[in-house]
Amino acid sequence: MLLAQILFVALLVTAITRFSRMVRKIRRNILLGRDERISGDRWQRWKNVLLLAFGQKKMFRNWIPAVLHLFVYLGFIIINIEIVEIILDGVLGTHRLFLPYLKGVYPVFISAFEVLAVLVIVACAVFLIRRNILHVKRFTQPEMTRWPRQDANNILIFEIILMLLFLTMNTSDQALQMHHAPHYVHTGRFLISYPLAQEFSHLSNGSLVALERGAWWLHIAGVLFFLNYLPYSKHFHILLAFPNTYYASLDPKSRMPVMESIVPEVRNMLGLPEEAASDGSSMPAHFGARDVFDLSWRHLLAAYSCTECGRCTAACPANLTGKKLSPRKIMMDTRDRLEEVGRNIDQHGQFVDDGKSLLNYISEEELRACTTCQACVEECPVSISPLAIILELRRYLVMEAAQTPQDWNAMFTSIENNGAPWAFPPDQRDQWTASL
Amino acid sequence: MHIPTVAELQARGEQPELLYWVGCAASFDQRAQRTARALAKILTHAGIRFAILGQEESCTGDPARRAGNEFLFQLMALKNIQTLNQYQIQTIVTACPHCFNTLKNEYPDLGGRYTVWHHTQFIYRLIRDGKIKLKPISSEALQLVTYHDSCYLGRGNGIYDAPRDILQALQLKIVEMAHHRSRGMCCGAGGAQMWKEEEKGTTRVNIARTQEALDTGSRTLAAACPFCHTMLYDGVKYAGKEEEVEVKDIAEIVAEHLQ
Ligand code: SF4
Numbered sequence A: 001m002l003l004a005q006i007l008f009v010a011l012l013v014t015a016i017t018r019f020s021r022m023v024r025k026i027r028r029n030i031l032l033g034r035d036e037r038i039s040g041d042r043w044q045r046w047k048n049v050l051l052l053a054f055g056q057k058k059m060f061r062n063w064i065p066a067v068l069h070l071f072v073y074l075g076f077i078i079i080n081i082e083i084v085e086i087i088l089d090g091v092l093g094t095h096r097l098f099l100p101y102l103k104g105v106y107p108v109f110i111s112a113f114e115v116l117a118v119l120v121i122v123a124c125a126v127f128l129i130r131r132n133i134l135h136v137k138r139f140t141q142p143e144m145t146r147w148p149r150q151d152a153n154n155i156l157i158f159e160i161i162l163m164l165l166f167l168t169m170n171t172s173d174q175a176l177q178m179h180h181a182p183h184y185v186h187t188g189r190f191l192i193s194y195p196l197a198q199e200f201s202h203l204s205n206g207s208l209v210a211l212e213r214g215a216w217w218l219h220i221a222g223v224l225f226f227l228n229y230l231p232y233s234k235h236f237h238i239l240l241a242f243p244n245t246y247y248a249s250l251d252p253k254s255r256m257p258v259m260e261s262i263v264p265e266v267r268n269m270l271g272l273p274e275e276a277a278s279d280g281s282s283m284p285a286h287f288g289a290r291d292v293f294d295l296s297w298r299h300l301l302a303a304y305s306c307t308e309c310g311r312c313t314a315a316c317p318a319n320l321t322g323k324k325l326s327p328r329k330i331m332m333d334t335r336d337r338l339e340e341v342g343r344n345i346d347q348h349g350q351f352v353d354d355g356k357s358l359l360n361y362i363s364e365e366e367l368r369a370c371t372t373c374q375a376c377v378e379e380c381p382v383s384i385s386p387l388a389i390i391l392e393l394r395r396y397l398v399m400e401a402a403q404t405p406q407d408w409n410a411m412f413t414s415i416e417n418n419g420a421p422w423a424f425p426p427d428q429r430d431q432w433t434a435s436l
Numbered sequence B: 001m002h003i004p005t006v007a008e009l010q011a012r013g014e015q016p017e018l019l020y021w022v023g024c025a026a027s028f029d030q031r032a033q034r035t036a037r038a039l040a041k042i043l044t045h046a047g048i049r050f051a052i053l054g055q056e057e058s059c060t061g062d063p064a065r066r067a068g069n070e071f072l073f074q075l076m077a078l079k080n081i082q083t084l085n086q087y088q089i090q091t092i093v094t095a096c097p098h099c100f101n102t103l104k105n106e107y108p109d110l111g112g113r114y115t116v117w118h119h120t121q122f123i124y125r126l127i128r129d130g131k132i133k134l135k136p137i138s139s140e141a142l143q144l145v146t147y148h149d150s151c152y153l154g155r156g157n158g159i160y161d162a163p164r165d166i167l168q169a170l171q172l173k174i175v176e177m178a179h180h181r182s183r184g185m186c187c188g189a190g191g192a193q194m195w196k197e198e199e200k201g202t203t204r205v206n207i208a209r210t211q212e213a214l215d216t217g218s219r220t221l222a223a224a225c226p227f228c229h230t231m232l233y234d235g236v237k238y239a240g241k242e243e244e245v246e247v248k249d250i251a252e253i254v255a256e257h258l259q
C-alpha cells in the first residue's frame, strides 16, 4: 500500500508543479500587455461573474448547446468534488474516506455524480456529432484548422473516457461489495453502477479488483493529464472565463475608450489650457496596436479565454456576407501571436525582435471589413470583445502606418475642412430648415 | 416655421431648453433631411423650446474615430465641446445613433457632459406624457411595419423598446425580422463603412439585411438612424421594390400622424 501512496504523491506533485509552471507563463504573457486600470462598480463585476461564468447566462441564447454544455459544466464542477476524495484516498491509502462521515447521504451523492457522468457522456457524444458529422457551420470555418478542431475533439473524447473510467470504477466496486470482498466497505447502492454491477458479478474478485484499481488509477492520472493539457488548449476557458467576465468592460458596447496620451497634444493644438489633472500618461510605443504588447492585458486575458465557439463569427455581418473578417479568428490570432512571443521570451530570456507583429496574422482587409456593429461582443458567452482589438489595430493602421483607404482619407480631409464627412460647405448645414 | 439657432436665442438673452443636434447626415443628405424636418415639426408641435447650432455644428468625429483616426476625433470633439459649453447646453436630442453615442458616451472623457436623448426616446416620452396629439386611427392603421434596430442604439445603448413603443402607439402592427433586437443585423454603414467600398464578399451587408426586412412582407421599413435609412433604401432599390415598400424614419412616421 505504501508504494502506491508514494507513487500517487509523486504523480500528484509532478502534475501540479508542471501545471503551475504553465500557468505562470500564461500570466507572464498576459502581463506583457499594456497596463490598464480597472474602473467601475465592483458589484456589477461580481454580478457578471455570477451570471455569465457561473450562471452561463449568455449560453442560453442558444438553448440546445446550452443544455448540453450545462451538463458538461456541472459534471466538471461536481466531479471535482469527487476528485477531492480520490486524492485524499490516494495520499492516505484509504478507500472511500468520506463514507463514515456522510453515511446514508454518501450513496445519494455518488449516485448524483453517476447520473451527471452519464449526461456528460451523452452531451460530449452529441457535441462530437455536431462537430464531425453534422458540420455545424461555425465549427468548420477557415480559422478552424487542424489543431483547433483536433483540440475540441481531444477534449470531448477525453471527457468521455474519464466518465467511463469513473463508472467502471464504481461498477467493479459495487460488484466487489456484493462479494463481500475485504477492504471494499459497504456503501449502499449507487444508481447507475449498482444495476451494472449485476452483469459483472460473475467475475472473480481478483479481476474485479484489477478492474477497480485500474480504473481508479487511470481516472486520476487522466484528470492530472487533463489539467496539464488545459494550458495548451482552448479549454483553458474553464478557468479564465471567471476572471475574464470580471474584468470585461462595463461600458456601453458602442463606447470607445479615449486615447489619453494624445489629449494634451490635441488640446495644445486648439490653444486650450492644459488639463490640471494629467495622470502622467506618457506617450505609448505606438498609436493604437501593432503587436500584442500594445494591447491591454485585458485583451490578452480575453485571447486566452476564448473558447473558439464561433458565436461571434456566426453573428458578424461582415462574415455573414462573405468577407474575410471573422471575430473568432481575431481572438485566435491574438493568442497565437502571444504564444509565439512567449516562446521567444522563453528562448532568449527576453523578447528579441522577430520582425513580426500581430499584423502578420491579421490582414488589413479583415480589419477594414468591420462595421463596429458589436454583434460579436453581444454574442460572446464569456464577455470577450473582438471589436476592441480590431479598433486598436485600426488606430495603428491609420495613425502610424498611414495605411488608409483613399476614400477614408478623403473623408478625414472633409471632416477637417468642412466639419462634415462629406464635402459640403458648412454654410449649407442649416439649409434643410429653409423648406419648413 | 423658423428654427432658431442657439446663437440667435442668446442674442435675445434666451436659452433653449433643448438642443437639437442635427448631425451630418440629416443636415446634408436629402432623404435624411426629411427626418430632420419631421423631428423639428414634432418638437414644435409639443411646444418644446428648442434650437439648433446651425452652422456652428460640426461632425462629432465618430466616423474618423471608428476608422482609426483618434487624433481627428479628439480635434472635432474638443471643438464641439467648446461650442456646447460656451452656450451652456445641458440637454441634447439627436436623430442619429452615432451622434447620440458619441455625445453621450464619449464626450464625457473629454470634458463634455450633457443629458443626451435619442429622438425615439424623446418622442416616446412626449407621446406617453400626452404632449403630442395623434390623429385617430387612419386607413394606414394596423398596417404592417418592420423596425430595423440600429446597432448603436440597440446593442450599443440598450434602446430597443422606445422605437417599438412609438410604432405601437401609432397602432401600427410590427412584424419582426429574422434578426431583431440584440440579434439585429447591421445595415452595413457603421464603422466608417459608409465612406468606402465594402470589402470583397459574396454579397453586400445592406442587401442581405434588406432582404430580411422584405421577407416580413411589410410595406414600411422603419429606421431610427439616417445611415440605416440610406442603406435600407439602397437595398430596396436593389430589390426593385421602391414602388411598393417605403423606408421611413420613426420621426417621419410620427410627424405624419400629428393632429
Ligand atoms: S463589430 Fe465588427 S467584428 Fe464584431 S460582429 Fe460587428 S462587424 Fe463583425
Ligand code: SF4
Pocket: A305, A306, A307, A308, A309, A310, A311, A312, A313, A327, A328, A331, A379, A380, A381, A382, A383, A384, A386
Ligand atoms: S470571442 Fe467569444 S464568441 Fe467568439 S469564439 Fe471566442 S468565446 Fe466564442
